[in-house]
Amino acid sequence: MISPEQHNRMANAIRFLSMDAVEKANSGHPGMPMGMADVATVLFTRFLKFDPKAPKWANRDRFVLSAGHGSMLLYSLLYLTGYEDITIDDIKNFRQIGAKTAGHPEYGHIEGIETTTGPLGQGIANAVGMAIAEKKLAADFGATLMNHHTYVIAGDGCLMEGISQEAISLAGHLKLNKLIVLWDDNGISIDGAISLADSTDQHARFRASGWETMAVDGHDQEAVAAAIAAAHTSEKPTMIACKTVIGFGSPNKAGTHKVHGSPLGADEIAATRKALGWAEEAFVVPSDVLDAWREAGSRGASAHAEWTQLLDASPKKGEFLRRFEGKLPEGFDAAIDAYKKKLADTKPVLATRKSSEDALEVINGVVLETLGGSADLTGSNNTKTSQTASITPHDFTGRYVHWGIREHGMAAAMNGIALHGGLIPYSGGFLIFSDYCRPSIRLASLMGIRVIHVLTHDSIGLGEDGPTHQPVEQMAALRAIPNLMMFRPADATEVAECWQIALTHQDRPSGLALTRQNLIAARTEYSAENLSAKGAYELLGADDAKVSIFATGSEVELAIKAREVLTSKGIATRVVSVPCFELFFEQPEEYRAAVIGNAPVKIGVEAAIRQGWDEIIGSDGTFIGMSSFGASGPYKELYKHFGITVEAVVEAAEAKLA
Amino acid sequence: MISPEQHNRMANAIRFLSMDAVEKANSGHPGMPMGMADVATVLFTRFLKFDPKAPKWANRDRFVLSAGHGSMLLYSLLYLTGYEDITIDDIKNFRQIGAKTAGHPEYGHIEGIETTTGPLGQGIANAVGMAIAEKKLAADFGATLMNHHTYVIAGDGCLMEGISQEAISLAGHLKLNKLIVLWDDNGISIDGAISLADSTDQHARFRASGWETMAVDGHDQEAVAAAIAAAHTSEKPTMIACKTVIGFGSPNKAGTHKVHGSPLGADEIAATRKALGWAEEAFVVPSDVLDAWREAGSRGASAHAEWTQLLDASPKKGEFLRRFEGKLPEGFDAAIDAYKKKLADTKPVLATRKSSEDALEVINGVVLETLGGSADLTGSNNTKTSQTASITPHDFTGRYVHWGIREHGMAAAMNGIALHGGLIPYSGGFLIFSDYCRPSIRLASLMGIRVIHVLTHDSIGLGEDGPTHQPVEQMAALRAIPNLMMFRPADATEVAECWQIALTHQDRPSGLALTRQNLIAARTEYSAENLSAKGAYELLGADDAKVSIFATGSEVELAIKAREVLTSKGIATRVVSVPCFELFFEQPEEYRAAVIGNAPVKIGVEAAIRQGWDEIIGSDGTFIGMSSFGASGPYKELYKHFGITVEAVVEAAEAKLA
Numbered sequence A, B: 001m002i003s004p005e006q007h008n009r010m011a012n013a014i015r016f017l018s019m020d021a022v023e024k025a026n027s028g029h030p031g032m033p034m035g036m037a038d039v040a041t042v043l044f045t046r047f048l049k050f051d052p053k054a055p056k057w058a059n060r061d062r063f064v065l066s067a068g069h070g071s072m073l074l075y076s077l078l079y080l081t082g083y084e085d086i087t088i089d090d091i092k093n094f095r096q097i098g099a100k101t102a103g104h105p106e107y108g109h110i111e112g113i114e115t116t117t118g119p120l121g122q123g124i125a126n127a128v129g130m131a132i133a134e135k136k137l138a139a140d141f142g143a144t145l146m147n148h149h150t151y152v153i154a155g156d157g158c159l160m161e162g163i164s165q166e167a168i169s170l171a172g173h174l175k176l177n178k179l180i181v182l183w184d185d186n187g188i189s190i191d192g193a194i195s196l197a198d199s200t201d202q203h204a205r206f207r208a209s210g211w212e213t214m215a216v217d218g219h220d221q222e223a224v225a226a227a228i229a230a231a232h233t234s235e236k237p238t239m240i241a242c243k244t245v246i247g248f249g250s251p252n253k254a255g256t257h258k259v260h261g262s263p264l265g266a267d268e269i270a271a272t273r274k275a276l277g278w279a280e281e282a283f284v285v286p287s288d289v290l291d292a293w294r295e296a297g298s299r300g301a302s303a304h305a306e307w308t309q310l311l312d313a314s315p316k317k318g319e320f321l322r323r324f325e326g327k328l329p330e331g332f333d334a335a336i337d338a339y340k341k342k343l344a345d346t347k348p349v350l351a352t353r354k355s356s357e358d359a360l361e362v363i364n365g366v367v368l369e370t371l372g373g374s375a376d377l378t379g380s381n382n383t384k385t386s387q388t389a390s391i392t393p394h395d396f397t398g399r400y401v402h403w404g405i406r407e408h409g410m411a412a413a414m415n416g417i418a419l420h421g422g423l424i425p426y427s428g429g430f431l432i433f434s435d436y437c438r439p440s441i442r443l444a445s446l447m448g449i450r451v452i453h454v455l456t457h458d459s460i461g462l463g464e465d466g467p468t469h470q471p472v473e474q475m476a477a478l479r480a481i482p483n484l485m486m487f488r489p490a491d492a493t494e495v496a497e498c499w500q501i502a503l504t505h506q507d508r509p510s511g512l513a514l515t516r517q518n519l520i521a522a523r524t525e526y527s528a529e530n531l532s533a534k535g536a537y538e539l540l541g542a543d544d545a546k547v548s549i550f551a552t553g554s555e556v557e558l559a560i561k562a563r564e565v566l567t568s569k570g571i572a573t574r575v576v577s578v579p580c581f582e583l584f585f586e587q588p589e590e591y592r593a594a595v596i597g598n599a600p601v602k603i604g605v606e607a608a609i610r611q612g613w614d615e616i617i618g619s620d621g622t623f624i625g626m627s628s629f630g631a632s633g634p635y636k637e638l639y640k641h642f643g644i645t646v647e648a649v650v651e652a653a654e655a656k657l658a
Helices: A004-025 A031-047 A068-081 A088-092 A122-141 A156-160 A162-173 A202-208 A221-231 A266-276 A287-297 A301-313 A317-325 A332-346 A352-366 A407-420 A431-447 A474-479 A492-504 A554-568 A581-585 A589-596 A635-641 A646-657 B004-025 B031-047 B068-081 B088-092 B122-141 B156-160 B162-173 B202-208 B221-232 B266-276 B287-298 B301-313 B317-325 B332-346 B352-366 B407-420 B431-447 B474-479 B492-504 B555-568 B581-585 B589-596 B635-641 B646-657
Strands: A062-065 A150-154 A179-185 A212-217 A238-243 A370-374 A400-402 A424-430 A452-456 A485-487 A510-514 A537-540 A547-551 A573-577 A601-605 A622-624 B062-065 B150-154 B179-185 B212-217 B238-243 B370-374 B400-402 B424-430 B452-456 B485-487 B510-514 B537-540 B547-551 B573-577 B601-605 B622-624
Touching: A004 A031, A004 A068, A004 A088, A004 A266, A004 A287, A031 A068, A031 A150, A031 A179, A031 A221, A031 A287, A062 A068, A062 A122, A068 A088, A068 A287, A122 A150, A122 A156, A122 A162, A122 A179, A122 A407, A122 A431, A156 A162, A156 A179, A162 A202, A162 A407, A162 B162, A202 A212, A202 A238, A202 B202, A212 A221, A221 A238, A301 A317, A332 A352, A332 A492, A352 A370, A352 A452, A352 A492, A352 A510, A407 A424, A407 A431, A424 A431, A431 A452, A431 A474, A431 A510, A431 B431, A452 A492, A474 A485, A474 A510, A474 B474, A485 A492, A485 A581, A492 A510, A537 A554, A547 A554, A547 A646, A554 A573, A554 A601, A554 A646, A581 A589, A601 A646, A622 A646, B004 B031, B004 B068, B004 B088, B004 B266, B004 B287, B031 B068, B031 B150, B031 B179, B031 B221, B031 B287, B062 B068, B062 B122, B068 B088, B068 B287, B122 B150, B122 B156, B122 B162, B122 B179, B122 B407, B122 B431, B156 B162, B156 B179, B162 B202, B162 B407, B202 B212, B202 B238, B212 B221, B221 B238, B301 B317, B332 B352, B332 B492, B352 B370, B352 B452, B352 B492, B352 B510, B407 B424, B407 B431, B424 B431, B431 B452, B431 B474, B431 B510, B452 B492, B474 B485, B474 B510, B485 B492, B485 B581, B492 B510, B537 B555, B547 B555, B547 B646, B555 B573, B555 B601, B555 B646, B581 B589, B601 B646, B622 B646
Parallel strands: A062 A150, A150 A179, A179 A238, A212 A238, A370 A400, A370 A424, A424 A452, A452 A510, A485 A510, A547 A573, A547 A601, A601 A622, B062 B150, B150 B179, B179 B238, B212 B238, B370 B400, B370 B424, B424 B452, B452 B510, B485 B510, B547 B573, B547 B601, B601 B622
Antiparallel strands: A537 A573, B537 B573
């Protein structure tokens, strides 16, 4: 049992580490760690189930610092509780190049950082995904192996961001009762008092979406503890409003926005030391305090050991470990291969959204850890297969989430599912609405996690819905995100290959841009090799080619037809399919040069803007595509209207050769 | 007074026009117009203040169809009430290329379409902006000239999107009591029943943010009318939940998701004709019904005439009309010019976010219709000047909105303010968080409206906050949006010029990417011409140049220094500043060729990714910039770490020339 005095000293250790690190870096956010130190101390010393010696223990509680600017709170906690991955020198190195202790917590820098946060509202939505994963895995493996809480510390900013509403309403709907949000209710944001911009009754708001809520003095340790204990018994997710003073302890700055995002300054830190009775030098944690923290950090070791025994005794051990290692099941590649053989025989004429469904039917039969879904476009995204019953609030045995019209919350929750481990989330939306979830896709790319976005209706080919729904710049904008693999497969075989690539890359997110309209089979012969894996390949060759046509997705069909016309006119023409720019650009120079080839005329074709294409066709190449927003009309007419036609390609080639 | 029978026939006219148009187009969404026909009929015949003969009447009520897929509801209403801009042939031409009646309502296609909708949740946030504009202009010009309501029809999708929470919470906070949301509470979305994905108590949710709410049977005309009348007396914004049957009237499909987004089919339309007692052929509106609708449409003429008299009598008439014409005040260009002269003298070393504040200090003194703001980053974005007191719930005489941590809602509301007319909205955020508001920026670009986004902290130059906050792909991603002008000015003079360009373009949105770190004055001499207006210009020339360095923003300083080094080594080097790609690409070929020049070595420098740069430097050009996410650290060290240095430019030039 930790005495009140001991608690205060433990919490003050967080405060001074945070103040000192920000001061030394001359940059950072001391106010939040100082304000939430008491709440975090209660959580980490009395409730959080974790083992710093085994940070990846699958059944640990998950802790998400949604208010990521308060990173020193997390770094302090990880150091104090004994994560071996972080030392006092790392804390002294706060916010320096190469430091594990970056300005905002970065997944992968220190074991114990469960997710990268900073962009507000993302963490709370990540946590919803983690809590979904926990319930789903508990349904798959039983509560003996999977039974943990997910805790979030969120600030006012997190709750004002719209994504939080998507997360909250979904969590309430799904009755994620092991999700507990600790709201840092300090009434302060950067511009000043929250009342400058908001007067929402957060309790009423959360309750409206099916949450339990409570309010406590965030500096009253017993009140905080009682609230968390009560939350454990709730059948709903719980939000605990922790009334705190930002910058607690600072005599002259506490409770104001001045302490949010700037160093306190040497004088004020000295004054705070005096006020809180902290005699230590900067970065020094007294041994009694460090010992108490390390003891708190060792609380989970026995639970971890017991759990390991249960896992060892479980017939599902092998499957459980495989899933958490992120490895695909044996038989996966063979299943894809058999399916590709079938496609080579049947040569189906299909929309790629439909061939994606067919591929998923194969995948979901073998890879039981996929968790599908759609943002209320199930019938349009074709993401539901015979194996994926819907998850409901009372039954998580299904494998499909109806995310609702919540693209952003969905994408962030998918990140949380992937981060949790044990599941591979894929989900559906329209390509145009990747704009709605771009911040989460970016974070998936930054973290390097396996989430797969099915993005249908991928061009003017969607037709009548018009320019608000027609992506023209989204492919370019997504290709701009480092580390993301954006696929635009040309037919059923490429779709299968792109799914295979997406699933086999554990450390990268993917997007699959798929058509609404039917496409011919561009690939007519079986290939054991995954030709899409190098990003681009010669689909149809020609000796001494005068023209190379490079195309993606639906425009590969057009390229094939243009080649026929040009060939009939005696103009040797080859066609290169480019299902993935990123993978192509990562190939050795030799491969790239061979695929790009030496034909004097290079033509790129994509029903989208040119940006990014010069890296393939050169700045003197010809591009057939879009240079404006789209329009509403039947899709075949739109292609003519915007000049993306076989004739246009042929004419461009002839003009260049003339 | 419209009898119940007459009301039914008038509402049925909407239903059959919608059914018939969708059937003929073989594409579209009949369910919502059929379900909301009664509510819309009550609104348009009894409440909405408008004059179809003068669609741009400044004091009209604004009507926003946030659920834009129900576009046939709006087209039907505009046709029936007598907007001259739309005929029955336009309705027959629904969803065809070139038709005014696009799949989703498009601003500019028909007068009477107040905003482009379709991407869900945008309309309700646009409407919040319109309601803000109304209150602000009432404060400026008095209630005799500005006193109208803003009505929204929103669906479940609008309310599930996170942006709606940002809009709702802001509207409640600001007590926008003339904002009335009619929620089409039909319980159905594309995947099926709303209960599949949501169980939010919307009444409690709205009330938590300070709204009045009511619930009515959406097919009970008197109940709807009573609720709207009651809303008019509220001191809060009002949400009226209208319980409706989607596809009302269809005997076999009403109340199901089957009627949401597909034609009913000839048989079902025939059955619906029978069920609703509608004997007319397709697209035929009986004359008694059309007459009744046209009479409803003429209701507003007298109010309009009275208002015109009040305007004529007002001493503020000239200013009012100027503002609504969107023309800048006389003296604007002269003020910018005088400021530029001062800058040429003082040559300030400043962060461009700070020089933007200085420019705004000049602008806001002359252009009284600017309405500033920030998404809780006022002190970081430098968007508040001496003239812009804060707007509060009870005082709209100010000129500054504390938008809160609501980037998306802010951007969409800014669109609404611009669409309303009479004001020029500008606001602030971090460039990285343009990702959060991208859907709204895209719609501003599609609509062609004047909104100005101040986007600070525009590169790794922000330093320690790290990769979650450092834009590397945002410039490329924003440049990809057609019609948007993205500026990245290099110093205080270019900042002033870019502001001048942004303000003088009535028909385009702008973004200004600005630094956190100080920059030298790149422009040292006064130029009467706005050199930034052509997008790029030669900043420093050289006879027989061997090297051309093209740079934007903070990297222009680096280019200037690299030129000094190269020149000292006898390598003739010129520097081209490129504050705006889009404007440069729109210049005549001759100008572009002259600016790009003939130097054998072309180097682009921007602390961001290369994508898009090949159009300037060619695919064989050298690019010095980013190819990955950033990192946390002091900014000068980051520049070195990522190799964006004077030395790197010099070395690259020498290597190419060797």
